[in-house]
Amino acid sequence: MLYKSLYLPDMIKWEEDSLSDTFGRLEITPLERGFGRTLGNSLRRVLLSLLEGFAPVSLKIEGVEHQFSTVSGVVQDVTELVLNVKSLIFNLEGQEKGTTRLDVSEQGKFTGKDLTGDKHLKVINEDQEIAQLDSTGKLSMEITVEKGKGFIPADEWSIHGKEEKAGTILLDSWFSPVRKVNFQVKSARVGDRTDYDHLIMDISTDGSIAPKEAVEEACEILIEHLQMIPGGLEPEEKPDLIKEEKNSKNDFLSFAIDDTDIPTRIANVLKSAGIKTVNDLLEKKSTDILKIGGFGPSSLDTVNEVLRKQNLLIDE
Numbered sequence: 001m002l003y004k005s006l007y008l009p010d011m012i013k014w015e016e017d018s019l020s021d022t023f024g025r026l027e028i029t030p031l032e033r034g035f036g037r038t039l040g041n042s043l044r045r046v047l048l049s050l051l052e053g054f055a056p057v058s059l060k061i062e063g064v065e066h067q068f069s070t071v072s073g074v075v076q077d078v079t080e081l082v083l084n085v086k087s088l089i090f091n092l093e094g095q096e097k098g099t100t101r102l103d104v105s106e107q108g109k110f111t112g113k114d115l116t117g118d119k120h121l122k123v124i125n126e127d128q129e130i131a132q133l134d135s136t137g138k139l140s141m142e143i144t145v146e147k148g149k150g151f152i153p154a155d156e157w158s159i160h161g162k163e164e165k166a167g168t169i170l171l172d173s174w175f176s177p178v179r180k181v182n183f184q185v186k187s188a189r190v191g192d193r194t195d196y197d198h199l200i201m202d203i204s205t206d207g208s209i210a211p212k213e214a215v216e217e218a219c220e221i222l223i224e225h226l227q228m229i230p231g232g233l234e235p236e237e238k239p240d241l242i243k244e245e246k247n248s249k250n251d252f253l254s255f256a257i258d259d260t261d262i263p264t265r266i267a268n269v270l271k272s273a274g275i276k277t278v279n280d281l282l283e284k285k286s287t288d289i290l291k292i293g294g295f296g297p298s299s300l301d302t303v304n305e306v307l308r309k310q311n312l313l314i315d316e
Contacts, residue, residue, distance in 0.1 A: 007032055007190060014212065022204060024211025029188045029198035036185035036197030043201065044181040046218040052149050052264075053177035053208060054090045057157070059169045062140035067169050073137025078169075081131055081141070086171055088112055089124035090145045091208040093294030094269035096302070097146045102130060105138040120294050121145060124207040147265075148175035178214050180204040252310050253279040261306045269294045270303075278307075286314045 007030060015025040028039065059082060064071060069078045076084070092098050100117030104110050110133070113126035131139055152160065154170045164170045181203050188198040203211040252260075255278050257267040273292045275281050281289075286300055300314070307313055 007196065019211070021210055022207045024203050024215075026201045026203065026211075026215060027199070028201075030190050030196035031188070031199060033195050033197060036199040040183035040185065040199050040201060042222060043215065043218050044183060046221050047178045047181050047203065047214055048176060049150055050221055051177055051209070051214060051217055052147055053175040053206070054092050054145055054147055055173040055175045056085050056088060056090070056143050056171050057146045057148075057152075057173050058144045058162070059085055059171060060142045060167055061169070064169075065166050071137075071139060073134050074139055075132040075134065082169060082171065084128065084130045085141075085143055086174075087125075087128050088130075088143070089128075089206045089208055091122045091124060092145065092147060092265070093120045093122070094266045094299045095120050095147075095294075095296060096263065097144070097298070099142055099144050101140070101142050103140045104131075104133060107133055107135045107137065110139075115143070118296070120296050146173075148173060150175060177206050177209040178203065179206055252312075253277070253282070257281065261309075262303055266295070266299050266302060269299070278312075282307075282312060282314065284314065286316050289314065 009028050009031055011030075012026075012028050015027065018025050028036075031039065061071065061078065061081065064078055067078045067082050071078065071081075074081070090098075090100075095118070098118040098121035100115045100121050100123070102110060102115055104114065109129060110131050111126060112123040112128045112130065114130070115123055133139060152173045152175070154164075154172050157164070157170045162170060181201065183199060183201040186198040186200065187194055188196040190196050201215075203214060205211055205214055209217075257270050257276060257278070257280075258264075260267075260278060262270075269292060270276075270281065270289075273295075275284065275289075281303070289295060289303075290297065290300060304313055
């Protein structure tokens with residue numbers, strides 16, 4: 001019996017009419033029978049649970065010890081304020097952590113656009129209401145935003161090294177930037193055969209990442225795992241192999257920024273400034289690098305921490 005070779009898709013496209021910062025429809029066709037559901041399920045699981053994002057992790061309100069309090073002159077009680085803060089969507093450019101503040105002392109309704117703080121911290125949904133004050137109201141609060149993955153309930157932050165101290169309210173944090181993923185598999189025709197798959201995926205994000213970028217990251221995660229299987233690589237062996245690869249300092253200098261331990265978002269900021277390799281990075285002075293938009297002192301510390309492992313450092 002003669003077997004045909006594996007048929008690969010000849011159309012992979014995004015529906016341009018509906019594509020936005022928060023929604024995208026991806027179509028892949030034709031696929032071998034069964035591959036539509038295989039790819040759809042795999043991408044959906046990674047998109048919903050494994051992509052990194054940003055979320056508020058703690059809240060400090062001046063004069064408030066715990067979340068079951070009230071603030072004089074503020075229409076909402078602290079529990080409602082907490083819910084409003086948890087609804088804020090953030091993006092951190094090249095950073096792992098940031099803080100933002102709301103300091104108001106006049107009557108009115110205040111939203112995400114009234115927050116001030118770290119320049120690299122951006123509020124995506126600026127129209128999200130935070131608090132409403134009457135004529136006697138005064139409110140001062142500080143929100144800490146961090147990078148993470150998945151969902152961490154407030155009562156589990158202790159496992160991650162955080163303690164709820166008096167005056168600090170730990171929050172339920174939903175880090176995943178992808179909010180919803182649906183897919184359907186239709187029949188596709190190739191010649192006389194109609195049993196091929198046509199995969200259609202609808203991806204909704206919170207706006208901190210575009211659907212296209214989310215799918216790219218999900219594919220990279222899947223590829224990284226699948227590439228390990230043929231060689232039978234054990235997880236605990238990976239660090240040793242990385243050390244062997246980076247044994248030579250000269251080899252390390254030629255590494256692409258993406259191939260180092262520098263976090264992806266910081267690497268993206270560096271690449272946007274034309275810094276593509278470790279050698280490019282070391283040719284710059286720290287004062288020049290700090291002028292790059294979205295690159296702050298904490299990013300510089302993170303990069304230098306990676307370089308120190310190779311006995312290297314960015315010149316001041």
